[in-house]
Amino acid sequence: MTRDDTLPKMTARHVNVFYGANQAIADVSIDVRRDEVTAFIGPSGCGKSTFLRTLNRMNDTVAAARVEGEIRLDGADIYARDMDVVQLRARVGMVFQKPNPFPKSIYENVAYGPRIHGLAKGKADLDRIVEEALSRAGLWSEIKDRLGTSGTALSGGQQQRLCIARAIAVEPEVILMDEPCSALDPIATARIEELIHELRGRYAIVIVTHNMQQAARVSQKTAFFHLGRLIEYADTSDIFTNPREERTKDYITGRYG
Amino acid sequence: MSPLTLIFLIFALGMIGWFTARARAVRFRLASPGRFGSLPGHHAAYVALWTILPPLAFLLIWRFVSPALVTDAVLATPAASTLPPSGFERAAILSEARHLAHGRGTGAFHTLSTALAPAYAAAQSRYDVIAAAIALLLALGGGMLAFLRVAPALTARTRVERLVMGLLLAASLIAILTTLGIVASLLIESARFFAIVPIGDFLFGTHWSPQVIDPADPGAALGAVPLFWGTFFIGAVIAMLVAIPFGLMSAIYLTQYAHPATRRRVKPMLEILAGVPTIVYGYFAALTVAPAVRDLGATLGIASASSESALAAGLVMGIMIIPFVSSTADDSLAAVPAEMRDGSLALGATPSETIRRVLLPAALPGVAGGVLLAISRAIGETMIVVMAASGVASLTLNPFAPTTTVTKQIVDLLTGEAAFDSAKTLAAFALGLTLFVITLLFNVVALVIVKRYREAYE
Ligand SMILES: Nc1ncnc2c1ncn2[C@@H]1O[C@H](COP(=O)(O)OP(=O)(O)OP(=O)(O)O)[C@@H](O)[C@H]1O
Ligand SMILES: [Mg+2]
Numbered sequence: 001m002t003r004d005d006t007l008p009k010m011t012a013r014h015v016n017v018f019y020g021a022n023q024a025i026a027d028v029s030i031d032v033r034r035d036e037v038t039a040f041i042g043p044s045g046c047g048k049s050t051f052l053r054t055l056n057r058m059n060d061t062v063a064a065a066r067v068e069g070e071i072r073l074d075g076a077d078i079y080a081r082d083m084d085v086v087q088l089r090a091r092v093g094m095v096f097q098k099p100n101p102f103p104k105s106i107y108e109n110v111a112y113g114p115r116i117h118g119l120a121k122g123k124a125d126l127d128r129i130v131e132e133a134l135s136r137a138g139l140w141s142e143i144k145d146r147l148g149t150s151g152t153a154l155s156g157g158q159q160q161r162l163c164i165a166r167a168i169a170v171e172p173e174v175i176l177m178d179e180p181c182s183a184l185d186p187i188a189t190a191r192i193e194e195l196i197h198e199l200r201g202r203y204a205i206v207i208v209t210h211n212m213q214q215a216a217r218v219s220q221k222t223a224f225f226h227l228g229r230l231i232e233y234a235d236t237s238d239i240f241t242n243p244r245e246e247r248t249k250d251y252i253t254g255r256y257g
Numbered sequence: 258m259s260p261l262t263l264i265f266l267i268f269a270l271g272m273i274g275w276f277t278a279r280a281r282a283v284r285f286r287l288a289s290p291g292r293f294g295s296l297p298g299h300h301a302a303y304v305a306l307w308t309i310l311p312p313l314a315f316l317l318i319w320r321f322v323s324p325a326l327v328t329d330a331v332l333a334t335p336a337a338s339t340l341p342p343s344g345f346e347r348a349a350i351l352s353e354a355r356h357l358a359h360g361r362g363t364g365a366f367h368t369l370s371t372a373l374a375p376a377y378a379a380a381q382s383r384y385d386v387i388a389a390a391i392a393l394l395l396a397l398g399g400g401m402l403a404f405l406r407v408a409p410a411l412t413a414r415t416r417v418e419r420l421v422m423g424l425l426l427a428a429s430l431i432a433i434l435t436t437l438g439i440v441a442s443l444l445i446e447s448a449r450f451f452a453i454v455p456i457g458d459f460l461f462g463t464h465w466s467p468q469v470i471d472p473a474d475p476g477a478a479l480g481a482v483p484l485f486w487g488t489f490f491i492g493a494v495i496a497m498l499v500a501i502p503f504g505l506m507s508a509i510y511l512t513q514y515a516h517p518a519t520r521r522r523v524k525p526m527l528e529i530l531a532g533v534p535t536i537v538y539g540y541f542a543a544l545t546v547a548p549a550v551r552d553l554g555a556t557l558g559i560a561s562a563s564s565e566s567a568l569a570a571g572l573v574m575g576i577m578i579i580p581f582v583s584s585t586a587d588d589s590l591a592a593v594p595a596e597m598r599d600g601s602l603a604l605g606a607t608p609s610e611t612i613r614r615v616l617l618p619a620a621l622p623g624v625a626g627g628v629l630l631a632i633s634r635a636i637g638e639t640m641i642v643v644m645a646a647s648g649v650a651s652l653t654l655n656p657f658a659p660t661t662t663v664t665k666q667i668v669d670l671l672t673g674e675a676a677f678d679s680a681k682t683l684a685a686f687a688l689g690l691t692l693f694v695i696t697l698l699f700n701v702v703a704l705v706i707v708k709r710y711r712e713a714y715e
Contacts (some may be wrong), residue, residue, distance in 0.1 A: 058603060063517065090605035100596035103619050112614070113604040163600070170604055 007075070009034035009174060009204040010055060010092075015069035017050050017059065024050045028069075028230045030223055032174065037196060037205045039215035039236065042225035043251065048208045049097075051225070052176050055206065056092035057085050073174070090117055093167035097179040099159035101151030101166070106143055109151040109162055110134060113170035129169055137165035138195050157188025164195065168203075175199070177207040181214065193218050212252050216240050224248045263316075263389050267396050271309040274400040278304035278407050285409050295413040303413040306420050308400035312392035319388050327355075330380035336372045443693065446686035453680045454479050459687060465650035467670060467681045475680040481663070481688065483650035488662040488692075491571040491642065492635035495656060499575025500631060504582025505624065509612055511583075512590040513598075524587065531580040535640040542573035542645035554657035565647035567660035574641050578631045585627025589620040589710070626707035633699035637692060639664040663688050 008031035017025035024047045032038050032055075040048040050059070057078060059065040071078050078088050090113070101109050110130045113119075120126035130147075134140040139161045143154070151162050160180055167175055177196075181189040196205060196218045209215050215222055215236065222239040224232045224247075232239065232248045243249045282297035295303075328351065331337060341347045346367075353370040358377035407413070451459070454476045462480015470478045507527065511520050547569035554562025593616050601611040617624070647659030648669055670685040 056603065058599065061599065061602060086605045086607055088605075089603055094603035096596060096599065096603075098596055100594070100600040102597060102600065102615050112601070112606075116604065116606050116610055116614075166600075166604065 008032060009074065011070075011072045012051075012054070013070045013072075015051070015054060015067065015071060017047070017054060017068075018066045019050075019062070020064045024228055025054070026228045028225075028228075030230060030233055032204050032206055033221065034173075034204045035201050036220040037200050037207060037218050038221045038223065039219035040206065040208045040223050040225060041210070041212065041215050041251070042231075044210075046225040047228045048225050049178050052178055052206060052208055053094075055174070055176055056089050056094055058089075058094060060085065090170050091172055092174040092176060093170060093172035095160070095163050095167055095175065095177040095180050097182055099156055099163050099183065101154070101159050101162050103150060103152050105148045106134075106151050106154070106162060107147040110165050110169045113166060117170055119170065133165040133169035134162075136168055136199065137161045138191065138198070139165055155188070157184045157191060160184060160188070160192060161195065164192075168199075172203060174204040174206065177205065179208050179210065182210065189214070212240070212254075224251060226251070260316075263392060264313075267309055267312050267392065270393075270396045270400060271305045274304040274308040274404060275301040278404055281404070281407050282413075289409065293409055294415075295411065299413040299417050300407045300411065302417045303411070303420075304400055304403040304407065306417065307403035308396050310420070311399040312395040315392055315395055316388065323384055323388065327377065327380045327384055330383075331373060331376045334373075334376040336369075336376055339369060440693070443686055443690045446683055447690040450680065450683035450687040453683065454687075459684075460691075463652060465666075467666075467684060470680055479680065479684050481691070483652045484661060484663045484666050484688065485691075486652055487567065487646070487650065487660040488636050488664070490654075490656075490660060491567050491646065491662055492574060492638065493632045495567060495571025496575035496578055496635045497628065497632060499572055500578040500582045500635075501628060503575075504579045504631075505586050507579070507583045508586035508590055509617075512587055513608060513612055513616070524584075527580045527583055531584070533577075535577065535638060536644075538573050538577045539640040539644035542569055542641050546573050547645050550657065557657075559655070559657045561655060561659075562657040563647065563659040565645065565649075565659040566657045567646070568656035570642050570645040570660075570662075571656070573645065574635050574638055577638070577641065578635050581631045581634060582627055585630065585707075586620070586624045589623025589627065590616055592623065593619045622706050622710035626703040626710065629699050629703035629706070633696040633703070636662075636699075637664065637696050639668065643668050663692050667692075 010032040011030075012032075013029045015025055015028045016023060028051055030038075040052065042048055050065075053059045054067050054071060055078075059067055067079065073088070073091065077083065102112065104112070107130055110133050111120075111126055114126060114129050120129055131140060131144075134143070139158060142158065143149075151159065154162060160183070164175075164177075164180075181192050184192065193214065196207065199205060207215075207218065219236045222234065222236040223230055224239065224243075224245070226247055232243060232245045234244070239248060240252060243252065279297045279301035282295075282300035286293060286297065331351070331354070332340075340350060350367045350370045350373070353367055354373035354377050357370060357374035358381060458476025459479055459481055461482060462476060463482045464478060464480045465483045466478045511524060515523065547564045547566065550566050550569040550572070551562050551564040554566070554568075597615050597619060598611055601615045602608070606614070642662045642665040646665050647661050648665065649659050650661045650666070651658060653660065667685045667688050670681055670688075673681065
C-alpha cells in the first residue's frame with residue numbers, strides 16, 4: 001500500500017442503521033486505525049454487532065436493514081455504487097460469535113477463500129497458504145497431522161481458531177470479530193486473546209466483547225455504545241481508568257448493563 | 258334383533274352404567290370429606306366403558322367367526338348332501354344360497370341354492386339370537402362387576418386412562434394390520450404365480466408377451482426385465498433428468514434469492530401442484546406431449562418414433578415430480594444453518610459460489626433422500642403411463658421407441674378377461690409385489706439418509 005500509514009484504515013461518519021422502521025445505530029462516527037485493536041463494548045442490544053456488520057456490508061444480507069452515512073476503507077466509500085462487495089469482504093474479514101466452520105475438511109475450510117479469490121498459483125502454493133494461515137492462527141501444530149478430518153470435529157476453541165485461519169487465508173486488511181470468545185472456556189479464550197496480540201499490527205482488528213477485562217487486555221482503543229449511539233471513544237487505558245462520560249463509568253464498573 | 262338395535266341397547270346399558278356409577282360416586286364423596294383420587298366422572302366412565310367395550314369386542318370377533326359356524330350348520334342339513342363335493346361350483350352355490358337367505362339375490366341360478374336358502378336363514382337367525390344374548394350378557398356382566406367395584410379407593414382415573422390408551426393403540430394398529438393384510442394377500446397370490454412360473458424366468462427373462470403364453474412353458478413369455486427396464490428408464494432416468502434440475506433450481510431460488518414474501522406465496526403453490534390428480538397429467542402426456550414427441554422424433558429422422566414413447570411419459574412424470582424434489586430440497590437447504598452462509602459470504606464468496614460450494618454439499622444428503630423418495634413415487638406412478646406409455650414391452654435405450662412399465666402392465670393384465678387363476682393374471686400380483694419391495698427399499702434408504710442428515714445439524 002502506498003497510502004500514508006498514519007491515516008486511519010477505516011472511517012465511519014454519521015452512520016445510521018435501520019431495521020425496517022427501527023433505528024439500531026444513530027449518528028456513529030469512528031476511526032479504525034490500521035495498527036491497533038479496537039474494542040466495541042456496551043450493553044446487549046445497543047447495536048455493536050449491527051455497526052460491526054456495516055464495516056464489511058454483511059448487513060446487505062439482512063433484507064430489512066438499511067445503512068445511511070459514509071464508511072470508507074483506505075479513503076474509498078464502501079457503500080459507493082461501484083464498490084465490489086466481494087472484494088470488500090475479502091479485504092475486511094469477519095469472525096463470528098459462534099464458530100461456524102464449513103462441514104468440510106480442515107484443509108478445505110482454510111483453502112476455501114484462497115480458491116474463490118484465485119490467490120494460489122498451484123497446489124503447492126495453496127498448501128503453503130493453508131499452512132501459513134493455520135500457523136498464524138496458532139492451530140498448525142495441533143492439527144497438522146489431520147488436515148483431512150472435518151472442521152466440525154474440532155473443539156469449540158479450535159473451531160474458532162480455524163475460522164480465524166480461514167479469514168486470514170484470504171489476506172484481509174481488517175478483521176472484524178463479533179464476540180469471538182463468548183462460546184469458549186477460559187483456556188480457549190486466553191489462546192484467542194494471545195492470537196489477537198500476535199495478529200496486531202499486521203491487520204486492523206475490531207473486536208466486540210462483553211468482557212471488560214478482555215477489552216482492557218487486547219485493545220488499544222475502546223468504543224462504548226449505548227442505545228445505538230457511540231457514547232465515548234478513546235484510548236483503552238483512558239476509558240478504563242478515567243472515563244469522561246458518566247454512563248461509560250457506570251457500565252465498566254458494572255453498575256448496569 | 259337387528260344389529261343396530263343391539264348396538265343401541267348396549268350403548269343404552271352403558272348410559273345407565275354411567276349415571277348409576279356417577280350417582281354412587283357423588284354419594285360417597287358427600288358422605289366423607291377429604292381428597293379423592295378420582296372424580297365422579299371417572300367412576301362413571303369406568304363403568305360405562307366396562308359395559309360397552311366387552312360386547313363390542315365380542316361382536317367384532319363374532320363377525321369373523323359366525324359365517325363359518327353358519328355354513329357348518331347348513332352343511333349338516335340333509336339338503337346339503339347333494340352338493341358337489343368341492344371346488345368352485347360348491348362355493349358358488351353356497352354363496353348364492355347365502356344371498357338368497359339375506360333376501361339380496363334376485364333369482365337362483367342353481368336350483369340347489371334355493372333349497373339351501375331356508376337352512377341358511379334358519380341357521381343365521383339362530384346364531385344371531387345367540388350372539389345378541391351373549392353380547393347383552395357381557396354388557397350386563399361387565400357393567401355390574403365394574404359398578405360393584407366403584408368405591409372411594411378405586412383408582413378409576415388411571416384405569417380409564419389405561420382403557421383410553423388401549424383404544425388409541427387399537428386404532429393405530431388397524432392401519433398397520435390392514436397394510437400387513439394387503440401385503441400378505443400379495444404374497445399369497447405371488448406364491449401361486451411362482452408355483453406356475455419359475456422365479457428366475459420372471460426376474461431375469463427378457464421376453465414379455467403375456468398375450469400368448471405357452472401353457473407348457475409359461476415362463477418363456479413372462480420375463481419381466483423389459484418392464485423393469487422401462488420403469489427405470491421412464492421413472493428414474495427421464496423423469497429425474499427433468500425433476501432434479503428444475504426442482505433443485507426452484508428450491509435454490511426460493512431459499513436463497515427470492516424475497517421472503519415471494520417465497521411465502523410460491524412455496525404453497527408448488528405444494529398444491531403435488532396434489533393435482535395424476536390423471537390430469539396423464540391427459541397432458543397422452544394428448545399434448547406424446548404427439549409432439551413423436552413429431553420431434555420424426556423430424557429428427559428416427560423411424561421408430563412412437564406416440565407411446567418413454568420420452569413423453571417420462572417428461573410429464575418429471576414435471577409431476579418437480580414439486581416433490583423442490584420441496585425436500587427446499588427443506589434441506591433451509592435446514593443448513595444461516596451461519597454457514599454468512600461464513601462463506603464474509604469470505605467474499607458470491608451467493609452462487611456459496612450455494613455451490615457450501616450450501617448444496619451440506620444439504621446433499623437431504624436432497625439425495627428427497628430424490629430417492631421422488632424416484633420411488635415415479636416408479637409407482639400409474640396414471641401417466643397407463644395413458645401415455647405403450648403396452649408393448651421392449652428393451653431399448655431409444656427414448657422415442659414405445660416403452661412399457663410395471664404399473665402399466667399390471668393394469669393391462671388385470672383388465673384383461675383371463676381367468677383369475679391363470680398365469681397371466683397372477684403375473685400382475687408378482688409384478689405388484691416386486692414393485693412394492695423396490696419402492697419399500699427406496700423409501701427405507703431415503704428415510705435413513707434424511708434422518709442421518711437431520712441429526713448432523715441437531
Ligand atoms: N436482523 C435484524 N432484524 C431486525 N432487528 C434487528 C436485527 N438484528 C438486530 N436487530 C435489532 O437491532 C438492535 C441492535 O442489535 P445488535 O445485535 O446490533 O446488538 P448488540 O449490541 O450486538 O447486542 P448483543 O451484545 O446482545 O450481541 C437490537 O434492538 C436488535 O433487536
Ligand atoms: Mg451482538
